[in-house]
Structure formats: C-alpha cells, structure tokens
Amino acid sequence: MLEIKGLSVSVVGKEILKDFNLSVAAGEVHAIMGPNGSGKSTLSYVLAGREGYDITAGSVSYRGQDLLALKPEIRAREGLFLAFQYPVEIPGVGSATFLKTAVNAIRKHRGEKLYDAMEFLKIMREKRDALGISEEMMRRALNVGFSGGEKKRNEVLQMALLEPYLAVLDETDSGLDIDALKIAAEGINSLRSPERAMIVITHYQRLLEYVVPDYVHVMADGQVVRSGGKELALELEEKGYSGFGDKAEAAA
Amino acid sequence: MGAVSPRTARASRSIDLPYATKFAAARADLPGRDLPWLTSGRDAAMARFSELGLPSQKVEEWKYSNLSPLAKTDFTGPDRKAADSARDEVAQRFPKESAAGRLVFINGMLDGPLSELENLPTGVRVIGLADAIIDESDLLKAELDTVPALNGHALAALNAAFMADGCLIILEPEAELALELLFVAAPDVGAVAYHPHISIAAGAGSRLNLGEQHASLGDLEYWSNPVTSMRLGEAAQVRHYKLQEESGRAWQTSLTKARLAADATYENFVVTTGGRYARNEIEVALEGTGASCELGGSFLLSGEQQVDNRLQVDHIAPNGTSRQTYKGVLDEHSHGVFQGKTIVHRDAQKSDGNQLSRALLLSPDAIMDAKPELEIYADDVKCSHGATVGELDGEQMFYLRARGIDEASARSLLIAAFMEEHLQSITDDAARDWLRGAVSGWLALRLSGGAG
Numbered sequence: 126m127l128e129i130k131g132l133s134v135s136v137v138g139k140e141i142l143k144d145f146n147l148s149v150a151a152g153e154v155h156a157i158m159g160p161n162g163s164g165k166s167t168l169s170y171v172l173a174g175r176e177g178y179d180i181t182a183g184s185v186s187y188r189g190q191d192l193l194a195l196k197p198e199i200r201a202r203e204g205l206f207l208a209f210q211y212p213v214e215i216p217g218v219g220s221a222t223f224l225k226t227a228v229n230a231i232r233k234h235r236g237e238k239l240y241d242a243m244e245f246l247k248i249m250r251e252k253r254d255a256l257g258i259s260e261e262m263m264r265r266a267l268n269v270g271f272s273g274g275e276k277k278r279n280e281v282l283q284m285a286l287l288e289p290y291l292a293v294l295d296e297t298d299s300g301l302d303i304d305a306l307k308i309a310a311e312g313i314n315s316l317r318s319p320e321r322a323m324i325v326i327t328h329y330q331r332l333l334e335y336v337v338p339d340y341v342h343v344m345a346d347g348q349v350v351r352s353g354g355k356e357l358a359l360e361l362e363e364k365g366y367s368g369f370g371d372k373a374e375a376a377a
Numbered sequence: 378m379g380a381v382s383p384r385t386a387r388a389s390r391s392i393d394l395p396y397a398t399k400f401a402a403a404r405a406d407l408p409g410r411d412l413p414w415l416t417s418g419r420d421a422a423m424a425r426f427s428e429l430g431l432p433s434q435k436v437e438e439w440k441y442s443n444l445s446p447l448a449k450t451d452f453t454g455p456d457r458k459a460a461d462s463a464r465d466e467v468a469q470r471f472p473k474e475s476a477a478g479r480l481v482f483i484n485g486m487l488d489g490p491l492s493e494l495e496n497l498p499t500g501v502r503v504i505g506l507a508d509a510i511i512d513e514s515d516l517l518k519a520e521l522d523t524v525p526a527l528n529g530h531a532l533a534a535l536n537a538a539f540m541a542d543g544c545l546i547i548l549e550p551e552a553e554l555a556l557e558l559l560f561v562a563a564p565d566v567g568a569v570a571y572h573p574h575i576s577i578a579a580g581a582g583s584r585l586n587l588g589e590q591h592a593s594l595g596d597l598e599y600w601s602n603p604v605t606s607m608r609l610g611e612a613a614q615v616r617h618y619k620l621q622e623e624s625g626r627a628w629q630t631s632l633t634k635a636r637l638a639a640d641a642t643y644e645n646f647v648v649t650t651g652g653r654y655a656r657n658e659i660e661v662a663l664e665g666t667g668a669s670c671e672l673g674g675s676f677l678l679s680g681e682q683q684v685d686n687r688l689q690v691d692h693i694a695p696n697g698t699s700r701q702t703y704k705g706v707l708d709e710h711s712h713g714v715f716q717g718k719t720i721v722h723r724d725a726q727k728s729d730g731n732q733l734s735r736a737l738l739l740s741p742d743a744i745m746d747a748k749p750e751l752e753i754y755a756d757d758v759k760c761s762h763g764a765t766v767g768e769l770d771g772e773q774m775f776y777l778r779a780r781g782i783d784e785a786s787a788r789s790l791l792i793a794a795f796m797e798e799h800l801q802s803i804t805d806d807a808a809r810d811w812l813r814g815a816v817s818g819w820l821a822l823r824l825s826g827g828a829g
Contacts, residue, residue: 173779176771201781213776217794226790227780234781266794283780 126151126291126322127172127192132183134164134171134347141167143347145183149291152319156333156358157326159344160366165326166210168344169295172324173207174200188290201227202234204290208280208297215267220279223267224249228286252285256312273300281312292316293324298332310335330362394431394448397423400538403454408541409510414518422537429531441714441746442656442685447628452570452600454541455484463563464488466594470561475807477555477588478503483563485571485601486542500552500583506543506574517545520576524606524634532630532656536572536604543574543603548583550610555586560601562593562624570600577607577615581638585615586805591651593624600628607634609641611665616644618808620815622651625680630656639665639694646803647686648812649676650819655684663690663697663725673803674703675796675812677819678711678743685714688732692725692755699729704799705736706792707743708823714745719760720752728755732762737769737795739788789824793817 127149134142141164149155159165171178172185174197185192187205195203215223229239240248253263256278268276277297284292294313298306313336317323325336333341333355341357342349345366351357400423409415431448432439460483468491473479480503481491487505494503509517548554560573579585591601601623609615615635623629629652635643649655661670676684690699705713715734736745747764769791777787796816803809 173775175775175779196784197775197778198781198783198787201779207779209776209779213770213772215773215776215791215794217796217798218790223777223780223790226782226786227777230781230783230786266798287780 126153126188127324128184128186130184130186132171132185133181134167135179135181136167136177140181141347142171145348147342147349149322149324151290151322153340154317154323154325154336154338156338156341156355157324157344158328158330158341158358158361161328163344164347165344166295169207169210169293169324169326172200172205172293173197198230201287202231204288206284206287206289206292208277208284208292208294210295210297210299212268212271212276212280214269214271216269218267220265220267221246221249221263224263224283224286227283231287249286253282255315256282256285257308258282274302274305277301278305278309278312281309285312285316290320291322291324293326295326296328297325298327298329306332307335330358333358396535396538397427403539407539408507409514412510412514415510415514418521419538422534426531426534426538429529429534432531438687438716441712441716442654442683447600450568450598450600452568453566454539455486455569455571456565457486459565460484460486460488460563463561463594464491467491467561467563470594471559471590471592473557475555475557477557477586479557479559480505480544482542482558482560482573484565484569484599485560485573487544498553500549501554502545502547503554503556504545506545506576507541509545513545516547517576520545520578521606523578523608524576524636530632532602533604533632536574536602536632539570539572540574540604541572543576546575546577546585548579548585548613550580551582552580553584555588557588557590560589560591560603562597562599562601562627564594564597565599568598568600570602573601573603575603575605577605579607579609579613579615579641581610581612583610583613585613585617586808587615587617588808588811589617589619591619591621591623591629593622593627593651595624596626597624598626599624600630602629603631605631605633608636609638609643609668611638612640613638614642616805616808617646618803618805618812619645619647620812621647621649621655621657622815623655624651625653625682627652628654630654630658632658633660635659635661635670637661637663637665637668637670640667641665642668643670644673644804645671646673646808646812647675648815649674649684650678650815652684653682655682656687657684658687660689661691661699662693663699664693666694667696668694669698671700671802672702673700673799675799675816676703676705676713677796677816677823678705678713679708679823681710683712683714685716687714687716689718689720690730692719692721692728692730692758695724695726695728697725697728699731701732701749702799702802703734704796705745706739706796707736707745708739710740710742712744712746715747715749715764717748717762718750718752719762721755721758721760723754725755726757728758728760730758730760734764735795736766737792738766739769739792785824789820792824793820
C-alpha cells in the first residue's frame with residue numbers, strides 16, 4: 126500500500142524529516158506517536174501533498190505509484206485521505222455542497238456513477254447519523270461555527286463518505302472529550318477493512334485504547350526511533366517519551 | 378515672471394471638454410425649451426460645469442480615476458432612429474420576466490412600446506421625464522429642487538444641463554410599487570453620451586422595490602451619466618438593486634442621492650461586472666431620527682476594467698444606522714476602488730456606522746485602493762471601519778484539493794463563496810437570485826472548471 130524510503134524533508138531550510146522509513150500494507154493500522162515537533166504532522170502533510178515542503182531525499186510509493194509526483198487532488202482521488210488536525214473553516218461554502226462536490230470528484234475519477242442530490246442526501250444521512258452529526262450542522266458553512274469536536278467528527282464523516290484506501294488521521298483525538306472520542310473511534314473502527322490501511326498520528330495513548338493498532342512507531346527528531354506492537358503504546362504511557370533513547374529525550 | 382493666470386490654475390484640477398459649444402448647439406432641441414425655469418436651470422448647470430470642468434486626479438474624490446480618455450472621444454447625443462431600430466433586438470435579448478412594471482431606455486431615451494406601465498397600483502405615478510417636462514413641469518420642478526444634485530459636482534451639473542429623459546416616480550403615503558428600469562446601449566452613428574435623470578419621491582410609509590439593469594447590445598463605446606435623486610418620507614422603505622453590465626468599452630458615471638426622513642430605510646446593492654470604467658457614487662443623508670441605510674456592492678472585474686465606488690453617508694439626526702459593505706474580485710489588470718465616508722454630525726447622537734471593504738486579487742497586476750473614512754462630530758456614537766485585500770487562502774485551497782477537488786474548481790468555489798457570503802445580505806429574495814445569477818455567470822465565464 127505505502128512504502129516510504131529514506132525520506133528527508135526540509136521546511137525553509139530546516140530539516141524536519143530525516144531518512145524516514147515506513148511500510149504499510151493493506152488491512153493494517155499503524156500508530157505514529159511522538160512528542161511535539163518530532164515531525165508527525167509534517168509527515169501527514171507531505172503525504173497529502175501540501176505545498177511548502179522541500180523533499181531533499183527519498184521516495185514514497187503508494188499503490189504502485191510515485192506519490193510525490195501527484196497533485197493533492199489526484200492523491201485524494203486515488204484513495205489517500207488526510208483527516209486534518211486543524212480542519213479549515215470556509216465561510217460561504219455549504220458543508221453538504223462541499224461533500225457532494227468532493228464525493229463526486231472522486232467517483233468520477235474512479236469511473237463510478239455520480240450521485241444526484243437525492244441519492245447523496247440519503248447516503249450522507251446514514252453516515253452522519255452514525256457519527257451523531259445533525260442535519261442542521263450540514264446546512265452550515267463548512268466548519269464555520271463548529272466546535273472542536275464537531276470539526277473532528279466532520280473529518281471522520283468525510284473519510285466515511287470518500288472511502289479511501291489509505292487514511293492518515295492527524296491527531297483526530299485532540300480536542301475531543303471522552304464521549305466524542307468514543308464516537309469518533311467507532312467511526313474509524315467501522316472503516317477498518319482488509320483493503321484499507323490507516324496511519325493514526327497521536328500524541329497520547331488514549332485514542333489507541335479504542336482504535337487498537339497493529340503496529341506502533343515512536344518518532345523523534347524526524348525519524349522512527351522504535352517500532353513495536355500495540356504494547357509499545359502502553360509502555361510509552363508509563364515511561365513517557367524520555368524512555369526512548371537520546372533522540373526522543375532530546376526532542377521531548 | 379508673470380502671475381499665474383486663473384485659466385492655468387484651473388487646468389490642473391480639471392480636464393477641458395468641448396461641451397459648452399455642444400450645449401449651445403443642442404440647447405434648442407432639448408426638451409422643455411419653452412420652460413424658463415428649466416432652460417435657466419440648464420444654463421446655470423452648464424456654467425457650473427464649464428467652471429468646474431471634468432475632474433482631474435488632483436481632485437481628492439477623483440484621485441483614483443483618470444477621466445482624460447473621456448475628453449479624447451467625440452461623444453454625440455443619441456439618435457432616436459438608431460434607438461428605434463434596436464427595439465426588436467432589445468425586446469428579444471431582454472424579455473420582461475416579472476410582474477413588476479418596467480421602463481426601458483435605449484441609449485438613454487425612454488422606449489414607449491417596450492415599457493409597461495399599465496396596472497400600476499393605486500397611489501403610484503410613474504412618468505417618463507420627457508413627458509413630465511411637458512405635462513407635469515411644476516411637479517418635476519418641485520422634485521428637482523428637493524434633492525439638488527449638482528452642488529459642486531461636475532458630472533451632475535453636466536447631467537442637469539443635458540438631461541433629456543429618465544423618469545419621475547411618485548409614491549403616495551403607504552403606496553407600494555415594484556419597478557424595473559432597463560438601460561440598454563444600442564449601436565448609433567458613433568459613440569453616444571446620455572444623461573438620464575431619475576427622480577423619486579417615496580411618501581411616508583410607502584415601499585418601493587427598484588431593480589435597475591444597465592447593459593449593451595454588443596461591444597459598443599458610449600458614456601452613460603445617470604443621476605438618481607430621491608427623498609424618502611417617514612418610515613418609507615426603498616430597496617434599490619442595480620446590475621451594471623455595460624460593454625467593456627463603455628463609461629458609466631452614476632450618482633445617486635437620497636434624503637431620508639425619520640425611520641426611513643434605504644437599501645442599495647450594486648453588482649458591477651461591466652464597463653471599461655464605472656463610477657458608482659452614492660450619497661445618503663439620514664435627516665430624520667432613526668433613519669437607516671445599507672449600501673452593498675459586489676464588483677467582479679478583469680482586463681483593464683476599473684470601478685470607482687464612492688459612498689458618503691451623512692448622519693444628521695440621532696439614532697441613525699448605516700452600513701457600507703463592498704466586496705470585489707479583481708483579475709488581470711483590473712482596478713477596484715472603495716472610497717467610503719461616514720460623517721456623523723454634531724446632533725447625530727447614538728449613530729451606528731460601519732464600513733467594510735474587502736477585495737480578492739486573482740492576479741499580481743490587479744489593484745485595489747480602499748479609503749474608508751469616518752468623520753465624527755458627535756460624542757455618543759458607535760462607528761467602525763475596515764479594509765482587507767488578499768489573495769485566495771492557501772490553507773482553504775489545500776483543504777479542498779485534499780478532498781479531490783481540482784485546482785480550478787477549488788478556486789471557483791472559494792471565489793463564489795467569498796461573494797455568496799455578501800449576497801446573503803440582500804433582503805429581497807428575487808433580487809438576490811437575480812444578482813447571484815450575474816455573479817455566477819461571471820465566474821462561469823472567467824474561471825474554467827466550474828464548481829463541479
């Protein structure tokens with residue numbers, strides 16, 4: 126599904142990712158943990174194709190394609206989804222209109238029939254009910270006036286509607302109270318499937334109690350400093366990042 | 378070294394136009410030549426214009442506009458035959474679509490066959506200006522005297538000297554009227570100039586919904602210089618919507634003046650997509666307690682187009698409210714201007730005034746000049762102003778693209794959103810749909826991709 130090899134990335138001359146390696150197969154859920162500034166969000170943005178990152182070395186292969194050569198919209202249409210840590214507010218763009226535009230852009234790319242307004246509303250209603258998102262919320266402008274929790278649930282709703290092959294969730298747990306966290310986690314778990322892979326980026330172990338990963342990687346100073354199974358998250362919870370080598374300690 | 382002559386001193390503040398000669402030639406043919414008050418009014422206006430000249434950029438209120446190309450074109454008065462022969466095409470291109478009454482002007486002249494004034498509600502009079510000059514000259518004189526437009530304003534003076542047509546709209550107290558004014562430019566022998574005058578008296582408690590459209594049959598060069606003057610009685614309500622889609626070679630210099638009595642409300646919204654140069658000048662005087670006005674505008678320009686929006690609201694009585702909100706989208710080499718002035722006079726306590734100018738630049742060559750100004754002479758007021766100029770938001774663009782929406786569609790969606798937010802402020806549903814249609818049309822034409 127995803128093969129990141131020796132990836133080095135700079136932002137205005139400062140190296141953020143250093144010889145980063147990660148391999149994710151279909152059906153797997155990988156958690157990436159690490160202290161602030163370790164490069165977790167940079168990784169998510171580079172995968173999604175945001176501008177302003179200078180790739181100085183390495184390669185990223187996604188479903189047999191050179192991911193870095195694709196425009197952001199093509200990556201999305203090819204099934205890569207980033208759940209934003211800070212979803213952007215867009216006044217004047219209705220949430221439902223935006224979702225329909227996005228879903229149809231992706232369906233068109235996949236050669237699937239476009240939804241008309243009625244079909245789309247029906248599908249959206251099913252998915253949003255499961256996430257406790259009201260119809261009223263969908264009538265508002267995109268993310269405008271949404272609480273932190275509503276924004277994150279809206280990201281999960283988009284993921285459910287866009288049905289990606291690879292979902293990158295960037296701190297989807299931050300800003301959520303425990304009830305909202307459980308709802309979001311249920312939404313994420315319902316999307317787990319043998320064809321779909323996920324990269325769950327988080328600062329805390331909390332989310333991983335509900336979305337149980339197959340692998341956990343600890344990032345520090347732009348690199349993976351340790352990888353293991355789900356038990357690694359618990360070890361982190363006890364010891365903190367200081368227990369994971371000089372680099373993690375320095376970064377923490 | 379001799380003394381600087383007054384002639385030289387004036388030249389720097391104005392651009393000379395050969396109008397005095399033209400006026401002398403046209404004077405005998407203008408309507409109302411046998412009405413002494415009108416002919417002496419025209420003479421005084423011409424004298425005033427000759428004194429002021431066409432404003433140059435040295436005049437503060439005109440500093441963003443270069444009118445000198447106007448002086449280089451030999452504009453002539455419109456010909457009735459040319460207008461008549463365009464009638465069928467106008468009828469075809471601009472079919473009447475609503476139940477409202479409609480006046481159609483071709484090259485500034487009222488077209489009888491295309492205008493529909495039957496079934497006007499009771500308590501309402503709508504009279505073509507040329508007819509009013511003949512049949513209702515006392516009434517017209519009274520209205521023109523009530524809202525003097527030409528005071529120190531060169532182009533309004535030119536309008537007063539040359540005005541040949543337009544209309545007089547009178548609403549008795551509590552009367553209601555919905556009216557459309559369609560101004561179409563049609564081919565004539567050469568470039569024509571016309572100076573329509575619209576005079577409105579809205580009696581106490583009356584309601585007027587006025588939709589004004591300015592368009593052209595083809596890529597014509599002309600100069601439209603309309604003046605609209607209105608007075609609103611107590612608690613009268615006027616909603617005034619204007620779509621300005623003149624030809625890309627046209628000049629429009631428009632002035633609207635409104636006087637509001639207590640509790641009267643005036644809503645004005647202008648959408649500008651056309652014209653080589655457009656000047657939208659609106660002056661509102663809140664003369665009665667609790668009067669309010671909302672002045673909104675959207676302009677979408679490309680090429681070498683320029684729009685100069687100049688607004689002035691005078692809070693004269695207490696408890697007045699005013700809003701000035703203009704938003705522009707500027708592509709290529711276009712140039713947008715917002716000059717908003719709110720003056721709160723000494724007795725206008727508890728006034729609430731707000732000004733906002735926002736522009737989106739789609740090209741590095743586009744220019745926006747914003748000059749919001751507050752002048753406050755009362756001590757208990759709430760006033761604010763602001764101006765922003767920016768490009769499309771990179772974070773918003775990335776968010777949309779990360780959801781599979783291509784770059785052109787994402788741009789189009791964001792620009793439409795920027796305008797949509799503003800169009801929401803239009804009170805009348807039908808007018809909002811009409812003006813939104815013009816905005817969407819511009820976006821569809823200018824930006825490839827569409828909104829999916």
